[in-house]
Amino acid sequence: MTKQEESGTYGLMAEFDDPNAVVAAARRVYEAGYRRINAYSPYPIEELSAAIGYHKDLVSLTVFACGILGAIGGFALQYWTSAIDYPLNVGGRPLLSLPSFIPIIFECTVLLASFGAFLGMLGMNRLPEPYHPVFNVPSFARASQDRFFVCIKADDPKFNEAETHAFLQSLGAREVSHVQS
Amino acid sequence: MPQLFHRSTNTLARLSIVLGILLAGGVLWLLLQANRTPFVTQAFIAREQPVQFSHKHHVGDDGIDCRYCHTTVETTASAGMPATKTCMNCHSQLFANSPYLEIVRESWRSGQPIKWTKVHDLPDFAYFNHSIHVNKGVGCSTCHGRVDLMPLMWNVASLQMEWCLECHRNPEKFIRPKDKITEMEWPPTESNSAEFPNGWNQAVDGPKLVKEYKLQPTSVLTSCSTCHR
């Protein structure tokens, strides 16, 4: 049981209806010293993730690793099958016919790297996650349409239900709602 | 917005992905294995024959050499099925009135061959020649198993291509002296090892025989057109 679940509070959620406002609010929340924070938007906003202190993800590294793995795997597959496991003379070509292995090495690289990108993105985002406390907020349905949200989680050391509520309110949120865990 | 899904669906969703992958992998693995089972290959399944002919009795108990019946094994592609006359060589005297042998006698009288059920049936696209195998030191029991212990005949091998390749890739692991071709118990155990005072060591003696019998190199033995002509 996490601290959030014990208290029954996941955090506090402030709603905004403008990307500038949400970025500004997120920056002020961060400046105020809150760290266990999150922001939500209907489309990707680079400034928003930066505002909550998230700058670098590991997706590209994963993709690179998977791509290398795919290249090595593609080569190993072809080399092992055609030169080691069953060395067959096909039209007098050498067993290790590197030029003719290139297309499949390339395809395997792309295939594995793409799986790396897709599954890596899902995995690091911890998706699928059909249940999430933020969905408890009634107005959160518009996070996928035209509203922007900033959430301060209850497990933030600075979190204090009343104070944080007032703080978020002071940022000019349309509405500040309590997020049930 | 109320929650659409229960809290447990998170675990469920992730679990179903893992299980889905495992299941797909498992099914594929099962299918691969199933292809190698006797259910598909018919190995180890005794075939009914028109006459209850027992190799166990004739080879094991009586000690008749393989080539007494399968006469052409050393010279032609087919090992040859014995004519009814071969049976009658003995059975005109022995068990001459046995009801089990009525079909044999009937065949003898009418001149119609007995319709045996073929047990070792290779597909027609594979070219197979008994004589070359027998003359290069591949013994009967290497492929056909302990025929002297089989009341009714069955396959001991899958007869799948990967099984052929086992030997074509590494003949030294299976080769034996030509004079021991029809030996049922091979490699020699204590009871019949008298001729090998130093014992028979496949790892040492196999490669020697491969050289001595001038076997084709593996690249030829595993070339497509060696078997698929």
Next chain:
Amino acid sequence: MAAEIEKNEHIDTRPPVIGPGHNFASLTQKIVDIVLMRGFKKGWIFGFAIVFLGALMLFNTIAYLVLKGVGIWGNNIPVGWAFDIINFVWWIGIGHAGTLISAILLLLRQSWRNSINRFAEAMTLFAVACAGLFPALHTGRPWVDYWLFPYPNTMGMWPNFRSPLMWDVFAVSTYATVSLLFWFMGLIPDFATLRDKAKNKVQKSIYGMLAMGWRGDARHWHRYESAYLLLAGLSTPLVLSVHTIVSFDFSVGIIPGWHATIFPPYFVAGAIYAGFAMVLTLAIPVRKFYNIEDFITLRHIRNMCKVMLATGLIVGYGYLMELFMSWYSGNTYEMFMMKNRIFGPYGFMYWLLILCNVLVPQLLWVKKYRDNLLVVFIVSMFINVGMWLERFVIIVMSLNRDFSPASWRMYYPTIFDFTMFFGTIGFFLTCMFLFIRFVPMIPIFEMKTLLPEAKVDEKKVEQLAEGRGPLGATPLPQFGD
């Protein structure tokens, strides 16, 4: 807001990529309504019924083909490849435009791609599915097609990786998989929108499951953007490789008319050419029927016409080079092949090809025609036909009169060749109908980024963050001031 956009457009005389008067909510509503509110309209049902009949024709032909064998087709020695491979190459080429639009134009930061990319990607997927059918069935024993993949089989055998046909298996299956991933990944945030917008429980649950709990988390978006961009970066060489490898199927062979180094670029350009033609063929009626002229604007049509014109010229250059090379090679067989191609028994097909692929598209040089939807539609139809003819010319005409006149033979397609070909068109359109009905055909979240108010303005953010008044209460500065 609309006024500002129009004002802005005065500097840029091109038509806008998104019609005036839209904001986040209206845009979401409009796209979502096509899926959630529109229901099954008579027009949709009628159209679906017709194309589904086509799909049924395909399924029946396939059933008969499997029962009877490939002998029901017209191809026979020496024309061993005919409609099957023609259709394969044609379909796979059509698929290329989808990846080009979604990946290459994304990398080139062409924002006009945002409204047509989902649509084009779906087209890619279905076209690849149709394409894949042909090589899978032309093997003669489609039930053992899994032999094409390397797996530890009872024969102890492995595929021959030195063969272009194996490369093709890998290229096409990788292409299909990556296109699916790319398409589905683009859909995840939109499924979330549908989930939140849907009214009834069943729709909510289905879209909810597909959205996998997407909630627009800023960190998620960050990783999502990285992954999406990388997928685009991976798809770009992939899409070029696929038709290159398809062209290897021919150019690695020694048949005159196939054995040419120009094939890879010539095929790739042809693929993009055919693909854009198909996108236009589909997009022009769809934008009309669904009133989405404000999302697929004249700007899109014009740009696609320009891409078609450019790739069409490359293809025309390819035809010219084939002529030149056959003469320049000094090879009797090459020269004969070209003579046979132009003046032989199928010569009229060659001339038709020149008409469809080289002459008619030159109309697009004229701005007036690029803006005339009817003309664009007709030209794109010509190109669709022309690209099919191109494959016919390359495949059948190189085979029907080969090195030895004794084996010359004419090729005539049978009724099953035609039911199969038109059947795949029916199947393709069936998939498109279902796609348009159940999936947002325009990427909602990507369209939002095109709205002027979507851009974060640092100046305003700073103003707001410094605490000059409560954030939400400030009347927001308008775009352009």
